[in-house]
Amino acid sequence: MSKRVIELNIPVNRVEGDLDIKVKIENGVIVDAKSVGTLYRGFENILIGKDPLDALVYTPRVCGICSVSHLLASAKTLENLYEVTPPPQAVRLRNLSILSETLQSDLRQHYLMFMVDFAHKFYEEKSFYTQANELYAPFKGKFAKSTLQITKDVLKVVAILGGQWPHTSHIVPGGVASANICKIELFDVRNHLLKTQKYLEEEIYLTSIGAIQNLQTLQDLEEYIQKYPDSQVAIFSHLAKECKLDEIGKTGYGYLSYGNIDDPQNPTNSLIKAGVYSDGIYAPIEAEKITEDVAYSWYEKEKPLHPSEGKTVPKYAKDEAYSWTKAPRYANKPLQTGPLAEYMVEQNNLFIELEKSYGDSVYVRQLARLLRPAKYIAYMLEMTEEAVNGCRDDVYISPKKKKSGTGFGLTSAARGALGHWIEVENGKIAHYQIISPTTWNGSPKDADGNYGAWEKALVGLNITDTDNPMELGHVIRSFDPCLVCTVHSVDNEAVSYKIGF
Amino acid sequence: MNLYWLQSGGCSGDSMSLLNYEGNLFELFENIGLEVLWHPSLANISPKEHDTLLENILNDTKELDILCIEGNVVMGPDGSGMFDTFRGGEPKYKLIEKLSQKASYIVAVGTCASFGGIGSYDEMQGLGLGYLHEKKGGFLGKEFLTKKGLPIINLPGCPIQPKALVTILQKIVTDTPINLNKNSIDESYYNFTVHQGCTRNEYHEYKVEENDFGENGCMFFHLGCKGPTTMAPCNKYLWNEVNSKTRVGVPCFGCTRPDFPQQHPFFETQNIVGTPLELPKGVDRAHYLAYKDMAWAAAPKRLAKRKQRV
Ligand code: SF4
Numbered sequence: 001m002s003k004r005v006i007e008l009n010i011p012v013n014r015v016e017g018d019l020d021i022k023v024k025i026e027n028g029v030i031v032d033a034k035s036v037g038t039l040y041r042g043f044e045n046i047l048i049g050k051d052p053l054d055a056l057v058y059t060p061r062v063c064g065i066c067s068v069s070h071l072l073a074s075a076k077t078l079e080n081l082y083e084v085t086p087p088p089q090a091v092r093l094r095n096l097s098i099l100s101e102t103l104q105s106d107l108r109q110h111y112l113m114f115m116v117d118f119a120h121k122f123y124e125e126k127s128f129y130t131q132a133n134e135l136y137a138p139f140k141g142k143f144a145k146s147t148l149q150i151t152k153d154v155l156k157v158v159a160i161l162g163g164q165w166p167h168t169s170h171i172v173p174g175g176v177a178s179a180n181i182c183k184i185e186l187f188d189v190r191n192h193l194l195k196t197q198k199y200l201e202e203e204i205y206l207t208s209i210g211a212i213q214n215l216q217t218l219q220d221l222e223e224y225i226q227k228y229p230d231s232q233v234a235i236f237s238h239l240a241k242e243c244k245l246d247e248i249g250k251t252g253y254g255y256l257s258y259g260n261i262d263d264p265q266n267p268t269n270s271l272i273k274a275g276v277y278s279d280g281i282y283a284p285i286e287a288e289k290i291t292e293d294v295a296y297s298w299y300e301k302e303k304p305l306h307p308s309e310g311k312t313v314p315k316y317a318k319d320e321a322y323s324w325t326k327a328p329r330y331a332n333k334p335l336q337t338g339p340l341a342e343y344m345v346e347q348n349n350l351f352i353e354l355e356k357s358y359g360d361s362v363y364v365r366q367l368a369r370l371l372r373p374a375k376y377i378a379y380m381l382e383m384t385e386e387a388v389n390g391c392r393d394d395v396y397i398s399p400k401k402k403k404s405g406t407g408f409g410l411t412s413a414a415r416g417a418l419g420h421w422i423e424v425e426n427g428k429i430a431h432y433q434i435i436s437p438t439t440w441n442g443s444p445k446d447a448d449g450n451y452g453a454w455e456k457a458l459v460g461l462n463i464t465d466t467d468n469p470m471e472l473g474h475v476i477r478s479f480d481p482c483l484v485c486t487v488h489s490v491d492n493e494a495v496s497y498k499i500g501f
Numbered sequence: 502m503n504l505y506w507l508q509s510g511g512c513s514g515d516s517m518s519l520l521n522y523e524g525n526l527f528e529l530f531e532n533i534g535l536e537v538l539w540h541p542s543l544a545n546i547s548p549k550e551h552d553t554l555l556e557n558i559l560n561d562t563k564e565l566d567i568l569c570i571e572g573n574v575v576m577g578p579d580g581s582g583m584f585d586t587f588r589g590g591e592p593k594y595k596l597i598e599k600l601s602q603k604a605s606y607i608v609a610v611g612t613c614a615s616f617g618g619i620g621s622y623d624e625m626q627g628l629g630l631g632y633l634h635e636k637k638g639g640f641l642g643k644e645f646l647t648k649k650g651l652p653i654i655n656l657p658g659c660p661i662q663p664k665a666l667v668t669i670l671q672k673i674v675t676d677t678p679i680n681l682n683k684n685s686i687d688e689s690y691y692n693f694t695v696h697q698g699c700t701r702n703e704y705h706e707y708k709v710e711e712n713d714f715g716e717n718g719c720m721f722f723h724l725g726c727k728g729p730t731t732m733a734p735c736n737k738y739l740w741n742e743v744n745s746k747t748r749v750g751v752p753c754f755g756c757t758r759p760d761f762p763q764q765h766p767f768f769e770t771q772n773i774v775g776t777p778l779e780l781p782k783g784v785d786r787a788h789y790l791a792y793k794d795m796a797w798a799a800a801p802k803r804l805a806k807r808k809q810r811v
Contacts (some may be wrong), residue, residue, distance in 0.1 A: 045624060145527060
């Protein structure tokens with residue numbers, strides 16, 4: 001039998017048109033995958049020579065989808081540099097801002113990016129096709145519409161606290177700039193959150209947030225699905241299983257989370273814990289173990305370096321290289337990050353059991369995103385009550401600005417672990433490095449030949465229709481790709497380009 | 502009418518902002534008879550269908566009415582454009598060039614597409630479609646007009662306000678005349694300063710100024726606020742219907758200005774003898790100085806003591 005080999009170049013992004021997946025298919029099975037970041041924006045280089053506070057304006061603009069997360073990461077980075085701790089009330093307002101952004105992103109990703117695939121005519125023959133169209137068709141589906149409406153409400157929370165969404169800069173080293181958030185504003189915040197909770201309970205889960213939080217075992221989940229067959233969790237689970245999404249997209253990689261929701265009393269600690277979870281073992285983060293590898297990236301060769309040292313010189317058309325994305329590794333290993341990683345690192349029993357049964361499949365990864373809003377909204381309402389009580393307290397401590405030094409800040413964006421690193425000399429930025437969640441998940445291979453997470457998830461995948469590789473889309477979208485945030489710096493002096501193929 | 506949306510060197514913040522439109526965006530498109538042929542976040546067609554669509558537009562079998570471009574045109578490194586490629590192959594600018602020949606209307610969505618914006622001062626070599634900062638030309642050249650003989654419509658903002666875009670789309674669909682100013686900006690939408698309507702106006706009047714975040718005052722003299730020199734209705738049509746940056750105490754960064762991002766620190770006002778280097782448009786410096794000194798002397802106690810929590 002002769003082998004049928006096809007090479008495909010597939011644009012798969014739904015948020016930014018700058019992600020391509022190159023796959024090699026033999027007899028309908030993917031045998032090699034390359035994740036290609038096709039856009040270089042050079043933020044880290046833009047920041048060199050700028051005032052350190054300017055990072056609060058530039059970095060949110062790395063990504064219009066998670067701009068508050070970048071803002072928070074840059075403020076934390078500067079706090080680490082200036083050795084200042086924000087007061088508790090500021091931490092509460094920051095938490096509310098970032099959780100709002102993440103919650104809306106989870107909902108939009110699930111309905112506007114992920115579920116729409118089931119309404120595609122690829123699935124015409126399936127019995128679910130009509131229902132999937134009613135619920136998820138772009139522009140017209142019930143959930144396409146209602147998600148759009150409710151997420152606008154969630155984002156009003158960021159606007160109330162920070163002026164606008166996206167691209168505000170109310171989070172500053174030492175606290176927040178918005179000094180007059182008190183009862184009137186926070187009652188509004190609460191109203192938007194209660195409305196969101198109602199939407200989640202009445203439209204998505206069909207039960208209380210508390211009941212979702214109490215799903216602790218696979219059996220709990222199955223019982224819930226049986227009891228509420230019209231809930232979005234049940235419908236998603238059926239669709240996913242019918243399309244065998246519980247069997248595909250596995251990487252077997254470990255999980256990375258920088259934690260989430262800073263403790264107001266001790267903001268370097270997070271209420272949702274940070275760490276690495278790998279082969280059933282939890283370990284706290286050791287930031288010095290993070291390196292970036294450029295073996296397959298369009299940068300001059302260098303050995304894998306910590307982001308505080310990593311110097312990158314772009315070199316287009318370098319042999320073997322195929323991406324503007326670098327390959328971050330933790331103790332030389334690739335990891336995955338995102339909502340599932342957050343659950344695994346906090347050792348949530350439901351997800352530990354799910355992972356045991358279905359691996360880190362598309363189903364499990366996406367389910368994490370669908371359940372996470374229940375966890376967040378509960379925290380947010382609690383945080384709002386605390387903020388109401390503390391609303392006359394200080395929200396800003398003016399930091400004593402250092403002329404030189406280093407700092408870093410780790411936080412979680414909707415898509416997972418986000419880190420910034422800074423070095424300041426003579427009061428100006430001398431070095432800035434960003435490692436975004438998509439850099440982890442969508443990284444190319446490293447020098448040891450390890451695939452990045454979503455490349456790994458693709459190898460071995462069956463493709464039924466190469467014109468419309470739906471399975472591939474499901475796998476990639478379960479990672480919630482967002483390539484705009486793969487930013488890298490270029491050293492201006494030593495540029496050497498070879499252009500063209 | 503139909504619309505094709507292309508993202509180039511940007512952060513998709515404009516797309517995200519558009520989703521915050523106060524009404525129901527999807528219904529609006531339907532009501533005004535606007536068909537979205539392609540938008541990376543909204544359309545659901547397979548790569549193959551997308552290819553066919555592009556091919557048909559480029560070979561004139563499909564008429565394209567409106568082309569929206571978000572993000573700047575990336576020319577780096579060294580003019581090659583390879584920092585932003587289409588499907589990892591050709592530089593994206595080639596596609597932008599070809600599509601620009603086919604559309605009746607071209608809307609530059611956001612400051613990057615309009616004037617270069619983020620990355621326009623750096624090795625990314627980002628160009629606006631019709632301008633680089635204040636200079637006409639940009640990527641498509643000084644003489645460029647669309648197939649219908651129309652100039653590019655610039656809608657700056659980092660990000661754009663959803664209402665700005667929705668208004669323009671409605672004007673186009675209903676064939677309403679659009680007045681463009683010298684920077685090719687839709688004049689009716691951008692006809693106010695950010696300063697107008699800011700809740701800190703009374704502080705501004707009496708020169709009660711903030712030196713650091715959160716002090717209750719105006720941010721013009723020290724904290725870098727560009728509100729009085731930036732044309733955008735942020736304090737008239739509020740963000741997310743509820744607020745604006747300057748109202749909560751974040752200075753205006755001048756993000757609709759052709760020179761955005763400014764090349765001096767954002768949180769510091771450039772001063773000459775204690776007065777901002779850049780004064781509100783058309784203001785005489787000597788008079789302004791005299792007025793501000795008197796204003797400060799006349800400041801009522803409730804303001805001088807910053808009692809008013811804005
Ligand atoms: S803070 Fe800015 S926009 Fe507000 S009054 Fe002062 S100058 Fe005007």
